[in-house]
Amino acid sequence: MTTKLGPVKDWENDFDVLDYSYLNNPFEIWDKLRDRCPIAHTDRRGSNWLPTTYDDVTKIAHDFMTFSSTQVLVIPFMETARQDMENINPEVLGYGAPPITADPPLQTWTRRLILPWFSHKKVAEYEPLTQSICDNLIDKIIGRQFVDGAVDYAQQIPVRVISHILGVPEEMTDTFTTWVRDFLEFADNSENRFNSIRDIVIYLMTVIDQRKKLISQGENLDDIISFLIKEQKTNSEINDAIVLGMSILLLIAGIDTTWSAIGSALWHLGSNREDLVMLKNQPEIMDTAIEELLRAYSPVTMARVVTKDTDYNGCPMKQGDKVLMNFPAANRDPLVFENPQVVNLRRKINRHIAFGSGIHRCGGANLARMELKVAIRTFIDRLPDFKVDESKPVMWAGGQVRGPRVLPLAFLD
Numbered sequence: 001m002t003t004k005l006g007p008v009k010d011w012e013n014d015f016d017v018l019d020y021s022y023l024n025n026p027f028e029i030w031d032k033l034r035d036r037c038p039i040a041h042t043d044r045r046g047s048n049w050l051p052t053t054y055d056d057v058t059k060i061a062h063d064f065m066t067f068s069s070t071q072v073l074v075i076p077f078m079e080t081a082r083q084d085m086e087n088i089n090p091e092v093l094g095y096g097a098p099p100i101t102a103d104p105p106l107q108t109w110t111r112r113l114i115l116p117w118f119s120h121k122k123v124a125e126y127e128p129l130t131q132s133i134c135d136n137l138i139d140k141i142i143g144r145q146f147v148d149g150a151v152d153y154a155q156q157i158p159v160r161v162i163s164h165i166l167g168v169p170e171e172m173t174d175t176f177t178t179w180v181r182d183f184l185e186f187a188d189n190s191e192n193r194f195n196s197i198r199d200i201v202i203y204l205m206t207v208i209d210q211r212k213k214l215i216s217q218g219e220n221l222d223d224i225i226s227f228l229i230k231e232q233k234t235n236s237e238i239n240d241a242i243v244l245g246m247s248i249l250l251l252i253a254g255i256d257t258t259w260s261a262i263g264s265a266l267w268h269l270g271s272n273r274e275d276l277v278m279l280k281n282q283p284e285i286m287d288t289a290i291e292e293l294l295r296a297y298s299p300v301t302m303a304r305v306v307t308k309d310t311d312y313n314g315c316p317m318k319q320g321d322k323v324l325m326n327f328p329a330a331n332r333d334p335l336v337f338e339n340p341q342v343v344n345l346r347r348k349i350n351r352h353i354a355f356g357s358g359i360h361r362c363g364g365a366n367l368a369r370m371e372l373k374v375a376i377r378t379f380i381d382r383l384p385d386f387k388v389d390e391s392k393p394v395m396w397a398g399g400q401v402r403g404p405r406v407l408p409l410a411f412l413d
């Protein structure tokens with residue numbers, strides 16, 4: 001991904017999260033900013049602020065009155081696209097994709113509706129499916145000398161799991177992946193981005209209509225979209241636009257976030273043999289290792305919009321400015337994490353905020369953790385001797401979600 005706005009020369013006053021150097025190695029940039037200018041600013045794509053300390057990111061995340069979630073996109077949606085969307089479904093613009101694009105009270109009750117679908121108990125039910133997805137993928141990879149860990153493995157897993165939860169056909173997985181990439185990863189291409197969200201909206205509107213018909217004919221459907229439709233009978237607040245918005249969120253939220261985390265974990269293990277060997281020989285450290293990999297390679301940055309002119313820590317934030325919730329940089333803050341640049345798979349104290357902080361904390365965290373665990377365990381059990389193939393380039397995506405999109409792996413005999 002490249003930016004049309006030119007390379008960054010001044011990270012403190014003109015940062016760009018799509019700059020090539022930021023995509024490849026944001027860690028050094030955050031360290032320098034944290035020392036010299038802990039909240040950077042840019043006027044690229046509107047007035048945006050970028051906090052880099054744990055303290056600032058968590059404080060801002062908790063102050064939802066001043067920092068609203070009604071604009072969470074790191075790369076803003078073009079105004080013309082908003083107008084085009086109005087022709088397709090004007091209501092969805094009003095509600096967005098709650099709970100992630102909402103403030104209380106809408107955020108509170110829409111979040112409460114979906115949380116039971118991602119409880120520990122419910123997630124355990126999805127584990128055998130996740131295991132068989134991973135095993136099938138490995139069956140196709142095994143025996144090959146070169147594999148793309150991102151495309152052939154990581155990218156294929158979360159989309160299949162969430163398709164099952166939404167009750168949509170597995171054949172749609174490539175289409176969903178393309179839509180989500182166009183919407184989040186290639187967000188600078190506004191035409192593709194609009195087309196992708198238009199197609200998602202049209203597709204889900206059709207699915208919702210079909211489900212409604214089947215439910216009215218007495219079919220017993222057990223998927224999250226049907227659940228939301230059935231809830232409409234007893235809760236008049238759940239209008240059709242909310243069912244649509246929540247379905248959009250559920251489709252988008254769990255796909256490239258989780259595949260990025262799986263890809264980054266494979267990249268780390270394929271680049272650090274001693275960690276790979278340790279995890280292979282000591283499977284009991286898997287849970288701790290997953291938390292450390294989430295801390296070190298946190299994939300998600302979200303945005304907030306400033307609701308009123310505010311002086312925050314000496315930064316003159318204006319109403320309408322955006323703040324980029326830099327959870328990944330906060331997770332490398334030396335005031336909170338000992339030796340934050342060292343990836344220590346046995347790290348004991350690790351209060352990372354890869355899943356966010358405050359009221360919007362990730363609704364799918366249990367699911368993401370389970371998918372990561374099954375994906376990594378299966379890979380290293382069945383293909384134990386792999387490494388990143390340094391003769392070929394690794395390609396990182398970033399902006400809203402950071403992770404490897406091309407990850408050449410080689411296997412030792």
Ligand code: HEM
Nearest residue numbers: 099100111253254257258261302355356360362363364368
């Ligand atoms: C490693 C994978 C994942 C990471 C790192 C991640 C990260 C995050 C973060 C940082 C937020 C907070 C957003 C904010 O503060 O604005 C969030 C919210 C959310 N995530 Fe995840 N996520 C992951 C996987 C998933 C999965 C698998 C799902 C399942 C569908 C999911 C569903 C949600 C939902 C529904 C919210 C909104 C919660 C709310 O606004 O109350 N996420 N996620």
